[in-house]
Amino acid sequence: MDTRSNFPRPIPEFDAREFWAGCNRGELLMQRCASCKKFRWLPQPMCPSCNSLESEWTKVSGQGTVYSYTIITHPVHPAAASRVPYNVAQVQLDEDPQLILITNLVGVSNEDIRIGMRVQVTFEEHSPGVMLPKFERVTSS
Ligand SMILES: [Zn+2]
Numbered sequence: 001m002d003t004r005s006n007f008p009r010p011i012p013e014f015d016a017r018e019f020w021a022g023c024n025r026g027e028l029l030m031q032r033c034a035s036c037k038k039f040r041w042l043p044q045p046m047c048p049s050c051n052s053l054e055s056e057w058t059k060v061s062g063q064g065t066v067y068s069y070t071i072i073t074h075p076v077h078p079a080a081a082s083r084v085p086y087n088v089a090q091v092q093l094d095e096d097p098q099l100i101l102i103t104n105l106v107g108v109s110n111e112d113i114r115i116g117m118r119v120q121v122t123f124e125e126h127s128p129g130v131m132l133p134k135f136e137r138v139t140s141s
Contacts, residue, residue, distance in 0.1 A: 007079040009126050015043035018057045023131045028121045029057040030099055039096040060095045062121030063138070067092040067100050071110050085110055091119055091135050107136040 012020035015031070022029035032039045033047035034054035046053055069089035075081045087110050093099035105113055106122065119135040126132050 007126065008077060009130055010132070015045060019043055022057065022059070023123055023133050024129065026123050026131070027059050028062045028133055030060050030093070030095065031055050032058050039099050041099045041101065060093055060099075062093075062133075064091045064093040064099075064101075064119055064121075064135070066090070066105070066113065066115050066117040066119060066135075068115060069105070069113050087113055089113070089135065101133065104134050105136070106134045112137075 010016075010020055018031070019029055030039050030041060031043045032055065033050060033052050034056045035052035036047060036050040038047065038049045039058075040048060045055075047055070067090040069087055071085050071087055072080070073085045075084050080086070087105050089103055089105045090100050091103055093101065105119065106124065108117075118138040118140075120138050121133050122136050123131040124134050
């Protein structure tokens with residue numbers, strides 16, 4: 001049975017705590033170096049550009065493009081069995097080309113997903129108190 005409560009949940013620990021706390025507030029936060037100001041993903045204690053140990057969390061727009069995607073047809077976890085086929089996408093955020101999140105696209109059929117498609121973050125409740133960042137298609141107005 002596919003319930004959200006038995007689906008694997010993120011474990012907010014170490015360098016990713018602030019990221020998940022932001023998601024739970026409906027904010028997409030990215031870690032950036034406090035010295036050279038470069039964004040980095042995944043969160044980590046040291047800047048790979050200048051080796052500074054000082055970092056800060058910045059709210060980003062949540063806008064980006066689909067960098068790549070795949071359609072999962074064989075569930076990798078029993079809780080996902082009723083979800084197949086589902087998509088897993090890489091979304092490249094507008095703030096920095098190195099910010100590529102692995103996520104799911106929602107509100108769009110798998111057949112309509114395209115690389116380069118404009119998307120915007122949205123947050124879905126996994127279980128009480130746990131929000132996951134997903135992305136939905138931006139329709140041009
Ligand atoms: Zn730096």
